[in-house]
Amino acid sequence: MHNDDYVKSGDFLARREAARQRNDRLTGATGGDAEDRQAWFETVYLEAGGDPAAVPWADLAPKAVLVDWLAKNPGQGRRALDVACGLGDNAEALAAAGYKTSAFDLASEAIAWAKKRFPQSAVDYIAGDLFALPEDWKGAFDLVHECYTIQAMKDPLRADAIPAIASLVAPGGTLLLISRTREEGSEADGPPWPLMPSEWRSFEDHGLTLKHFQDYELARPDRTIPHVLAEFRKS
Ligand SMILES: C[S@@+](CC[C@H](N)C(=O)[O-])C[C@H]1O[C@@H](n2cnc3c(N)ncnc32)[C@H](O)[C@@H]1O
Structure with a gap:
């Protein structure tokens, strides 16, 4: 599947939405102190477990x-x-x-x-x-x-x-x-x-x-x- 189709596919979007809900519950999701916020980034990548749909900003293409x-x-x-x-x-x-x-x-x-x-x-x-x-x-x-x-x-x-x-x-x-x-x-x-x-x-x-x-x-x-x-x- 072409990359653009992949990131817009229903399955990818459903996994992205599920991950968004999980990520939003993590400490540092909406602010907190500097340490919380930085730890949030680390956790998002770790918890994604290799699925780019779970990384909200991953377009899998350059801007x-x-x-x-x-x-x-x-x-x-x-x-x-x-x-x-x-x-x-x-x-x-x-x-x-x-x-x-x-x-x-x-x-x-x-x-x-x-x-x-x-x-x-x-x-x-x-x-x-x-x-x-x-x-x-x-x-x-x-x-x-x-x-x-x-x-x-x-x-x-x-x-x-x-x-x-x-x-x-x-x-x-x-x-x-x-x-x-x-x-x-x-x-x-x-x-x-x-x-x-x-x-x-x-x-x-x-x-x-x-x-x-x-x-x-x-x-x-x-x-x-x-x-x-x-x-x-x-x-
Ligand atoms: C919204 S993402 C954007 C990623 C990428 N630049 C892009 O355009 O897709 C923000 C990135 O900043 C990284 N980040 C946050 N704080 C940072 C810091 N203090 N030093 C280096 N990277 C940091 C996160 O791990 C995350 O990958």
């Missing part, structure tokens, strides 16, 4: 906006980092576009799963915490790609995530951000907690300049979900 962006911005051997890579689809797209790619996630189970899915991968998959990354990663990556991680965090993790991600970009390098968005000042009933413009633009407070952004919507049967793709450059 379409990322693929479009990469077609216009090939890597030509430059270094890329995928932040909180989950099951690895976006990291694989970065490598396929010619970036020498590293990818990390807090959940060691996610990293093991990504390696299993892509056994011939050129991506260097590493278990790691955004808030405790190797010192020599600071300023080391020509492209840093962040998709859906910040929106999965509440303050204080969220406020700390933005400078932590910004610090990874090399001088002259690019940060590519993909996130759900919400109107300035509106409440978020997360998770996820979509970013307000003032939040995603605050990368500009951490040595990055906004070069381009694109608002877009993803259609769901019952609603549309506002998103942004934003490209920043470090001077």
Whole structure:
């Protein structure tokens, strides 16, 4: 079955819904302290038992906006980092576009799963915490790609995530951000907690300049979900 059909099949969706109900009952599902929230991610991957339907954000394909962006911005051997890579689809797209790619996630189970899915991968998959990354990663990556991680965090993790991600970009390098968005000042009933413009633009407070952004919507049967793709450059 084609991947798109597989993730939209009734059976897959039924397993996803059952898992959602289980995941929502776990400690840290809707917040808690930083430790609870981080433990929740680990538990979701572990309890999935190898079934991607049980990992709510696993599309089993790279984000379409990322693929479009990469077609216009090939890597030509430059270094890329995928932040909180989950099951690895976006990291694989970065490598396929010619970036020498590293990818990390807090959940060691996610990293093991990504390696299993892509056994011939050129991506260097590493278990790691955004808030405790190797010192020599600071300023080391020509492209840093962040998709859906910040929106999965509440303050204080969220406020700390933005400078932590910004610090990874090399001088002259690019940060590519993909996130759900919400109107300035509106409440978020997360998770996820979509970013307000003032939040995603605050990368500009951490040595990055906004070069381009694109608002877009993803259609769901019952609603549309506002998103942004934003490209920043470090001077
Ligand atoms: C909503 S998922 C998004 C995964 C992937 N980026 C994607 O687009 O499919 C958020 C990911 O962030 C990871 N994560 C959460 N806190 C983290 C941290 N402090 N450091 C690294 N990864 C973290 C989780 O394990 C999870 O894989």
